[in-house]
Amino acid sequence: MNPDQYKESELQRVLTEDERVSEQGIRVSHLEERTFALSGEVESQKRKERIEQVVAERFPDLTVKSDIGVTRVHEPEEVEEV
Amino acid sequence: MSTAQNSNRPPNCVRVAAVGDVHIDEDVLGRYRPALERIGEKADVLLLAGDLTRHGTGDEARCVATEFGGLPVPVVAVLGNHDYHSDAQEEVTKILDDAGIIVLERTGVVLDCFGIRLGIAGAKGFGGGFAGRCASEFGEPEMKAFIRHTRVVSQEFGAALAGLDCDMRIALTHYAPTPDTLLGEPLEIYPFLGSYLLGEAIDAVCPALAVHGHAHAGTERGMTPGGVHVRNVAHPVIKQAYSVYQVAVPARAEETEKAGEPAGV
Ligand SMILES: [Fe+2]
Numbered sequence: 001m002n003p004d005q006y007k008e009s010e011l012q013r014v015l016t017e018d019e020r021v022s023e024q025g026i027r028v029s030h031l032e033e034r035t036f037a038l039s040g041e042v043e044s045q046k047r048k049e050r051i052e053q054v055v056a057e058r059f060p061d062l063t064v065k066s067d068i069g070v071t072r073v074h075e076p077e078e079v080e081e082v
Numbered sequence: 083m084s085t086a087q088n089s090n091r092p093p094n095c096v097r098v099a100a101v102g103d104v105h106i107d108e109d110v111l112g113r114y115r116p117a118l119e120r121i122g123e124k125a126d127v128l129l130l131a132g133d134l135t136r137h138g139t140g141d142e143a144r145c146v147a148t149e150f151g152g153l154p155v156p157v158v159a160v161l162g163n164h165d166y167h168s169d170a171q172e173e174v175t176k177i178l179d180d181a182g183i184i185v186l187e188r189t190g191v192v193l194d195c196f197g198i199r200l201g202i203a204g205a206k207g208f209g210g211g212f213a214g215r216c217a218s219e220f221g222e223p224e225m226k227a228f229i230r231h232t233r234v235v236s237q238e239f240g241a242a243l244a245g246l247d248c249d250m251r252i253a254l255t256h257y258a259p260t261p262d263t264l265l266g267e268p269l270e271i272y273p274f275l276g277s278y279l280l281g282e283a284i285d286a287v288c289p290a291l292a293v294h295g296h297a298h299a300g301t302e303r304g305m306t307p308g309g310v311h312v313r314n315v316a317h318p319v320i321k322q323a324y325s326v327y328q329v330a331v332p333a334r335a336e337e338t339e340k341a342g343e344p345a346g347v
C-alpha cells in the first residue's frame with residue numbers, strides 16, 4: 001500500500017472539514033512521491049491564499065502545488081434558448 | 083414585480099437567470115453586485131441553486147441577503163448542503179426571506195411574468211446515485227436513513243412541482259437529477275452529487291427546465307432520462323455571475339393535461 005494514498009485522502013478531507021477552508025470543489029492529484037497538486041476554483045483570492053496556507057500548516061512534510069483559480073463574475077453576454 | 087423596461091423581450095417566453103454555489107461570506111461581498119445591476123434588462127427572475135453560504139451561519143446569510151437582495155427581479159432560492167452545516171438552516175431561511183428572497187424547500191411559488199404564470203418548485207434534494215448504480219434503503223439504520231431522506235424529499239418535491247397552477251414549470255434543486263450534468267466529476271462520487279429519484283420526480287411532471295448546482299466540476303447542459311432540459315449552474319461551471327435561459331411557454335393543452343391539484347406555497 002502506498003502511504004501517499006492516505007495522505008491524499010487526508011488532504012481531501014482537510015480541504016472540506018477544516019472550517020477555514022470548507023471547500024468541496026478542490027481536486028487533489030498525486031504527482032509523485034510526497035508531492036500533490038490542487039486544482040479547482042474558489043470565490044476569492046483570499047480563499048485561495050488561505051487554502052495554500054492551511055495546507056502548508058497541516059502538511060509540512062508534503063510538497064503541494066496549487067493551481068487554484070478564482071471564478072469570474074462577469075455579466076453574461078449570451079442568452080440560451082431552451 | 084415589474085421589469086417593464088424590457089420592451090424588446092420576446093413574447094411567450096420567460097428569461098430565467100440562474101447561478102448556484104456562490105458560497106458567499108464577507109470576503110465576497112460586493113463581488114456579484116456589478117453584474118447584477120442590469121439584471122432587470124436581461125432576465126425576468128433569478129434562481130439561486132443552493133450553497134449560498136460557506137458554513138450556513140446567520141452572518142453569512144446576511145451577506146447573501148446584501149448581495150442578492152433588493153434586485154429588480156424576483157429572486158427564488160433553495161438551500162444547499164453548505165447552508166445546513168451549522169444546523170441554522172431555519173435562521174438562514176428567515177434572513178433570506180426577510181430580504182425578499184423566496185426560499186423553497188419541497189414547496190412551490192407562482193410568479194406573474196408579463197402575464198405568464200411561472201411556477202417554480204424547489205428542494206435541496208440529496209444523493210444516492212443513478213440508474214443501475216444507486217444505493218438502496220437497506221441494512222444499517224444509517225444507510226436506510228440516507229436513502230429514505232432522498233426518497234421523501236423527492237416525493238414531496240415532485241408533489242410540489244405537480245401541484246403548481248401555472249403556464250410554465252421550472253424545477254430548482256441543489257443536488258443533480260441526472261448524471262449528464264456531472265460529466266467532469268469523478269464517477270466514484272456521483273452518489274454524493276445527486277439521485278435518479280429527483281429525476282424521476284421531475285420526469286413525472288415534465289417541467290420546461292430543471293436547474294441545479296452542487297457539482298462544481300460538472301457540465302452545464304444535460305437532460306433527464308425523460309428528456310427534460312437540465313442546467314447545472316454551479317458558479318465554477320458557468321464561470322460568470324449567472325447564466326440566462328430563455329424558455330418558451332409549452333403548448334397549453336399539454337400543460338393542462340399534466341396539471342394536478344393546486345399547491346400550497
Ligand atoms: Fe457548492
Ligand SMILES: [Fe+2]
Binds near residue numbers: 162256295297
Ligand atoms: Fe453543495
